Amino acid sequence: MAKVFITGIAGGFGKPMALALLAKGHVVAGSVRSRAGRNAATAAELEAAGARIVEMDVTASASTEAGVAQAIAALDGLDVLFNNAGIGAYGIQELMSPEDMTRVFDVNVTGVQRVMRAALPHLRAQGRGTVLYTSSLIGRIATPFYGTYSASKWALEAIVECYRTELSGFGIESCIIEPGAMPTAFFDGMVAPNDPAREGSYGDFAQVPAMSAAGLAQMLDATPDQRPERIAEAVVALLDMPFGKKPFRTVVDHTGVGPQIERYNDVLHEVTRAVFTNFGIAQMLDLNA
Template sequence: MKHKILVTGASGAFGSLACIQLVENGHQVVGTMRSLKGKNESIANELKSKGVALVEMDVTNEESVHSGVSSALETMDGLDTVFNNAGIGANGILECFTANDIQKMFDVNVFGVQRLMRAVLPHLRQQGKGTIIHTSSCIGRITTPFLASYCASKYALESLAEGYRAELSGFGIESCIVEPGGFPTGFMGGMITPSDTERMNQYGEMAKLPETSLNGYVAYVESIPEQRPERVAEAVLDLVNTPFGEKPFRTVVDFSGLKPAIDNYNQALNETTKAIYTANGVADLLTLNKD
């Protein structure tokens, strides 16, 4: 079945590779990025050459989001699948991030998701069927040193996805979360760092650890042949191609050793969620309306 798919964050590794794989497998795709010029011009031209339609969208701007969604709907004459993929990272000592630093990241990773959902859901609800795929992380519900602010944004994203899963199931809209491990992409080098350098100096030698730790981790994942962003794009393609109503809620994509533990965590959470929904008399919200 051919799907009409909107992909945000199409300039990044996960987004661009997913766009290409989806188009190559017969799907119609509109990718979004903040600008088609400047640093994005090369990848924009490559995507267009592959048959990916592109629109400019800044997920931190509500007007831009609604305009981009309208353009996507017009270009594809509809929409049935959304890959909610735009995101940025942050690395540094938590105290040294100002509230504005963290707000900048949340504006993309959390509020950007909410803006997009509010723009696409009226259409999906009206047609009574749709699929939402969110990009989270293997540390989406685990906090690691120096990445705590990023983890916090993904905790929030996972919570939004859980809420939407239940509230949209009756409208025939299925929800999925992709949880990648760390991959050697430009994402690692583009992370927000703390702006309060004076506060950072008070940490002495520890102030160097975030960068040292990140560089060591990048070197580690680069040494793993399978730990490549193409695997994430393949997971997204697999989800899109999985029959409606049969998609797993969470999909872990990792070859660095994190997957077994995260899969176990997800299974425990799934069972806990079912128990809580049952106790509150709303277990039916976990059942997707396929009519």
């Protein structure tokens, strides 16, 4: 069984994922920004189930270095790293301040880079490992009012494309999970713009984001299969697959959008392999099915 470290383990995706992996016999550690406050009950529940919990802030390099080291020590090694910590953003794009955007990118992109810099020396030294990442369907396409969030996930997808190739020679496989919208507390913690003057200049259109969000909530309520547990099931299935035979991207969606994203992904994979073949580096893609 694998030794797995999950960032953002107390979140809407992290908790069911950790519990599912523990049930399969994997050894799990996870990070929370703080054990206190809203994470306290979830951290206690996960520890009772057998998970090791470390405090780690992915927006701070020293905290990330210390947290990853503590997780590796608690697990007595590391086989699987899951970059799952993330933050959302929603609102009319012009209203997002540069500070709002920076906050989102600091977690979703730079935070992943901090975790990778802390964990990769261990994985490269042992010559084998699996790294997973939580992206999004709107890390593949952009939809209204999610511009900042989509941009951060598009950026994540780009750096993971590079990590996939650059780490393959060290025996480290890479997998991206692309969920559709899920009914989790993720929506409660979204970064939202606060610029009343600009918002007022949008007139009636300023009400559209709220109406769109309400429509999404109704759709999710009417789609019982669209739940975080589906992501946990997909991750368990991935880790059951042979090393080097896992797909690079796994779409998890039951709203009808997923098949379109899979079609897009298939075309991109064909284009990527063709380009790499032309440059004589197609072997850098060999650690994925």
